[in-house]
Amino acid sequence: xxxxxxxxxxxxxxxxxxxxxxxxxxxxxxxxxxxxxxxxxxxxxxxxxxxxxxxxxxxxxxxxxxxxxxxxxxxxxxxxxxxxxxxxxxxxxxxxxxxxxxxxxxxxxxxxxxxxxxxxxxxxxxxxxxxxxxxxxxxxxxxxxxxxxxxxxxxxxxxxxxxxxxxxxxxxxxxxxxxxxxxxxxxxxxxxxxxxxxxxxxxxxxxxxxxxxxxxxxxxxxxxxxxxxx
Amino acid sequence: xxxxxxxxxxxxxxxxxxxxxxxxxxxxxxxxxxxxxxxxxxxxxxxxxxxxxxxxxxxxxxxxxxxxxxxxxxxxxxxxxxxxxxxxxxxxxxxxxxxxxxxxxxxxxxxxxxxxxxxxxxxxxxxxxxxxxxxxxxxxxxxxxxxxxxxxxxxxxxxxxxxxxxxxxxxxxxxxxxxxxxxxxxxxxxxxxxxxxxxxxxxxxxxxxxxxxxxxxxxxxxxxxxxxxx
DNA sequence: TCAAAAGTGTTCGCTATACACCCATGG
DNA sequence: CCATGGGTGTATAGCGAACACTTTTGA
Numbered sequence: 001x002x003x004x005x006x007x008x009x010x011x012x013x014x015x016x017x018x019x020x021x022x023x024x025x026x027x028x029x030x031x032x033x034x035x036x037x038x039x040x041x042x043x044x045x046x047x048x049x050x051x052x053x054x055x056x057x058x059x060x061x062x063x064x065x066x067x068x069x070x071x072x073x074x075x076x077x078x079x080x081x082x083x084x085x086x087x088x089x090x091x092x093x094x095x096x097x098x099x100x101x102x103x104x105x106x107x108x109x110x111x112x113x114x115x116x117x118x119x120x121x122x123x124x125x126x127x128x129x130x131x132x133x134x135x136x137x138x139x140x141x142x143x144x145x146x147x148x149x150x151x152x153x154x155x156x157x158x159x160x161x162x163x164x165x166x167x168x169x170x171x172x173x174x175x176x177x178x179x180x181x182x183x184x185x186x187x188x189x190x191x192x193x194x195x196x197x198x199x200x201x202x203x204x205x206x207x208x209x210x211x212x213x214x215x216x217x218x219x220x221x222x223x224x225x226x227x228x229x230x
Numbered sequence: 231x232x233x234x235x236x237x238x239x240x241x242x243x244x245x246x247x248x249x250x251x252x253x254x255x256x257x258x259x260x261x262x263x264x265x266x267x268x269x270x271x272x273x274x275x276x277x278x279x280x281x282x283x284x285x286x287x288x289x290x291x292x293x294x295x296x297x298x299x300x301x302x303x304x305x306x307x308x309x310x311x312x313x314x315x316x317x318x319x320x321x322x323x324x325x326x327x328x329x330x331x332x333x334x335x336x337x338x339x340x341x342x343x344x345x346x347x348x349x350x351x352x353x354x355x356x357x358x359x360x361x362x363x364x365x366x367x368x369x370x371x372x373x374x375x376x377x378x379x380x381x382x383x384x385x386x387x388x389x390x391x392x393x394x395x396x397x398x399x400x401x402x403x404x405x406x407x408x409x410x411x412x413x414x415x416x417x418x419x420x421x422x423x424x425x426x427x428x429x430x431x432x433x434x435x436x437x438x439x440x441x442x443x444x445x446x447x448x449x450x451x452x453x454x455x456x457x458x459x460x
Numbered sequence: 461t462c463a464a465a466a467g468t469g470t471t472c473g474c475t476a477t478a479c480a481c482c483c484a485t486g487g
Numbered sequence: 488c489c490a491t492g493g494g495t496g497t498a499t500a501g502c503g504a505a506c507a508c509t510t511t512t513g514a
Contacts, residue, residue: 007234012242058314084288
């Protein structure tokens, strides 16, 4: 029998973190899922996550998971909701603190984890374990809200990108289409992009300007009380 | 010695909910605090909160706390962040799921709780127990963000209110001042207010129109894809 | 020379803002 | 009759949305 070494006067729930890892493949918003190797929901796809250690904050725990699954040590990660339905885990009471992370698919290394992992378009995922469908939906909603007010989209693109790539990203996240010229103007007027000297040949087509996100000028604007709105 | 009846293979944190209860006194945004009767931080003011029961969701727990402190069974309540710093409680590992609630001060009954409770202006609270200063600050920030996109301010006012009261509320929350005429026009154009037939005499002055929030027309607009923006 | 995609500028309508006068009430 | 504060409308500027032509390159 297992040794039960930890004793409390009152019952305590288990606490986990789960992480919705978003990536962009140039066309669609994708999410990284892992296949469960153990019961319950063995063989089902699920969000990467795990138990919170007693000496780490939730964000530290979520970053640990992120690293274990993608090999990435930086990147945007944000806590967005804690899921606490008493029935959400069939075994015992488990509450989970949910995060979403934005990563560059190209920089992702296979996880150390033996678990099978894969990218899926967010609008076409298989049935997930536990309440992870709900968590994914909530994360997508939050990302959509967030991108109106914070320049987080750049975390999903290479450091240097074309305007068209950026437009596709916004369109994929928000589920709308923009007029190309208006999008260009609006983005440039925000003043948070730096135009690079180099141009890049598109897939056997002509040359396009490259841009990069300019965090300094964004911080500057934010300090001056500027409220980004896209 | 206490009886330790609950046993686990791995250590589990304690989980609490804390609730930032906002009220509006006509001039300033206020928060309900309770005085702690036990160590640690005995005698310090703190946010109402308590341990999550094993068979209730976090929101149910937070509503229970809300009722115990204010006697209110309805009202707006929203989870906004979970605080997990390992050092946030000096006794043991405690994570807290934080909510904010919006109530009408006038409807608040004294809590059943023996604890001393009181309203404080959010910009002038005493030093709080634990990390409750931080939680309060974060709640205020969230409320400010939220009120731009959701018609939640009405939860803080009487059912019937004058335009001036509504303006004062928005000004108190956002920390700005509005032009009276523009505020009137903007609010009325949103189409979520019903003008009542009755007028009310202001404090020994003339008569003013009364309005009430119209949730039906708001739901209708929301379904049509209208995005409220104030 | 033709197709595909990038770069660029103008017009128009709407919305946000700034602003002033009249009226009702109570003292 | 005077002071206080509520109710109302207009003029202007800035922003967002709609929109077309030219240029480059590879096939």
